[in-house]
Amino acid sequence: MCGIVGYIGCEQAAPILLEGLKRLEYRGYDSAGISIYQETIQTIKTKGRLADLEEKVNQLGGAMGNMGIGHTRWATHGVPSDINSHPHLSQNGRISLVHNGIIENYMELKKFLIEQGRTFVSDTDSEIAAQLFDYYYQGDMVDALIHMIEKIRGSYAFGIMCRDKPDELVAVRKDSPLLVGIGADGNFIGSDIPALLEYTRDYYLLEDNEIVLLKKNEVTVYNLEKNIIKKEIFHVDWDISSAEKGGYDYFMMKEIMEQPEALRKTLFPRITEDGIQLDGVHFTKEDIDAIGRIHIVACGSAWHASVVGKYVIEELTRIPVEVDLASEFRYRNPILNKGDLCVIVSQSGETADTLAALREAKRQGIRVLAIVNVVGSSIAREADDVIYTWAGPEIAVATTKGYTTQLAVMYLIGLYFSYEKGRISKEQLLQYCKALHEIPQGTEKLLVLDERMSQLAKVYAHSKDVFILGRGIDYAAAMESSLKLKEISYIHSEAYAAGELKHGTISLIEDGTLVIAVATQSHLFEKLLSNIKEVKARGAKVIAIAIEGNKDIETVADEVVYIPETENIFTASYNIIPMQLLSYYIAVERGCDVDKPRNLAKSVTVE
Numbered sequence: 001m002c003g004i005v006g007y008i009g010c011e012q013a014a015p016i017l018l019e020g021l022k023r024l025e026y027r028g029y030d031s032a033g034i035s036i037y038q039e040t041i042q043t044i045k046t047k048g049r050l051a052d053l054e055e056k057v058n059q060l061g062g063a064m065g066n067m068g069i070g071h072t073r074w075a076t077h078g079v080p081s082d083i084n085s086h087p088h089l090s091q092n093g094r095i096s097l098v099h100n101g102i103i104e105n106y107m108e109l110k111k112f113l114i115e116q117g118r119t120f121v122s123d124t125d126s127e128i129a130a131q132l133f134d135y136y137y138q139g140d141m142v143d144a145l146i147h148m149i150e151k152i153r154g155s156y157a158f159g160i161m162c163r164d165k166p167d168e169l170v171a172v173r174k175d176s177p178l179l180v181g182i183g184a185d186g187n188f189i190g191s192d193i194p195a196l197l198e199y200t201r202d203y204y205l206l207e208d209n210e211i212v213l214l215k216k217n218e219v220t221v222y223n224l225e226k227n228i229i230k231k232e233i234f235h236v237d238w239d240i241s242s243a244e245k246g247g248y249d250y251f252m253m254k255e256i257m258e259q260p261e262a263l264r265k266t267l268f269p270r271i272t273e274d275g276i277q278l279d280g281v282h283f284t285k286e287d288i289d290a291i292g293r294i295h296i297v298a299c300g301s302a303w304h305a306s307v308v309g310k311y312v313i314e315e316l317t318r319i320p321v322e323v324d325l326a327s328e329f330r331y332r333n334p335i336l337n338k339g340d341l342c343v344i345v346s347q348s349g350e351t352a353d354t355l356a357a358l359r360e361a362k363r364q365g366i367r368v369l370a371i372v373n374v375v376g377s378s379i380a381r382e383a384d385d386v387i388y389t390w391a392g393p394e395i396a397v398a399t400t401k402g403y404t405t406q407l408a409v410m411y412l413i414g415l416y417f418s419y420e421k422g423r424i425s426k427e428q429l430l431q432y433c434k435a436l437h438e439i440p441q442g443t444e445k446l447l448v449l450d451e452r453m454s455q456l457a458k459v460y461a462h463s464k465d466v467f468i469l470g471r472g473i474d475y476a477a478a479m480e481s482s483l484k485l486k487e488i489s490y491i492h493s494e495a496y497a498a499g500e501l502k503h504g505t506i507s508l509i510e511d512g513t514l515v516i517a518v519a520t521q522s523h524l525f526e527k528l529l530s531n532i533k534e535v536k537a538r539g540a541k542v543i544a545i546a547i548e549g550n551k552d553i554e555t556v557a558d559e560v561v562y563i564p565e566t567e568n569i570f571t572a573s574y575n576i577i578p579m580q581l582l583s584y585y586i587a588v589e590r591g592c593d594v595d596k597p598r599n600l601a602k603s604v605t606v607e
């Protein structure tokens, strides 16, 4: 969603802000702006892309100054426009503010400010914050910020500067991401680490309502009582290249190719000679035996990984698993019983609905285990236990390595719980561990399908509809395949449990319709074969995904893509790889902006 960058230091601020905002582009935006301080505050903003902003900055002579704040906006209150873009100024021009989040009581605050004689120029909730800050400002930025957030209900990350304070910048966050970068020649705020990685590897991760006062060579963090909080430095050793395209045309392809490595990092430290070792979780055998039901909650692809998780965990542990969309779970007053476990899955760790679902589970006194990629994110911090996916930064809007590493963690949890419950023997556990250990290499092998998928993409790039069929785990995998295809190529696509075809969908199959059949569950293979014959008889073109060595499928499908042999419960990890590649190449073939599909944002930090 919106992105924030701020800088105060010895360097020119504008290039740093523009560069940082570029690295936040992946979050999705429709307008952008910066404010730079030099004797006064100069604000430049525009609807459109960052290139438009850069051009405007250059036309105005580059905006000189060593302190500034920048923002990419993804419209919520008010259409995308120059006026609604951030930074927002107070009426007297004294305060400049950037905001990410939603101010829920902005109508009430606006009314109050109008009564104080203030007028507004934009339709945004964020302008209210700029005015409110100014209303409370009496010479001390921290005091004004404390007063302001006491009045605001909602979610926020704010970066604020004041015309009277040439060497101070303040920031705060609540339910919206923001971190502080500590540099040698200056200090930063940013919505995420990649935005600042070029300048520093040392960060303060902020808790809700911790207030930061940044100066050129000093950062002080306060609580709401204005007591100083001592923060630990969080050091990241990511290479800058891990936040760049590394020679690929798109981040998505880079991230597809990074999957073997991401899977190694996620799996290998947790697979020992003795079985599974889960860092970050503290479940005794008694804890696991006491779990009556597992509720897995997530959005989008993370929800798809959760559906696979349900099949795997139920199969291995016989603990009933319910899977919920976070946006449903949070409002449906879910029945959670003592002893239930809630598993929250999120790549970003900041998805608003998922975070709210976590809080609902905690409100009902249920233990929460989070599967998260972004270290120090809100979900990671609020969960009782966290298992990180170690996929590294994921920039492309469409998740790839985020999803496959989530699957890997589902397997680890399933096996760990199963063994502790005595459902599988040591020998079976080690057998599964061996198969698990092979997944990164199997994935690597599948990536050589690159060329073939690009050829198939040329043939099918102009399909109108694509149906993806599967049974059992293959159905769960089909859902993610379908999402990958539709979100980046804009081709209508649906996943179907193959047994459901006859209950309606088959009427949509006509001559030439592309059907992708995921056929990797050995015990369901015969049944799926019949479904393939049914669609073939109605003129469909069929691409099948099957296990290496399965020749029967070649007699019915037009094309067969083989995946390496593995345990039935692990096939989702392989099925998705050819589908990621096919979706990517179809999107490229259709001229789509692969990394930034229309209308989508990477991190959905508002409802």
Ligand code: F6R
Residues within 6 Å of the ligand: 299, 300, 301, 302, 303, 345, 346, 347, 348, 349, 350, 351, 354, 397, 398, 399, 483, 484, 487, 602, 603, 604
């Ligand atoms: C699709 C995709 C989204 C996310 C969803 C949840 O490719 O990436 O569907 O999976 O928005 O995001 P996280 O995992 O960050 O909570």
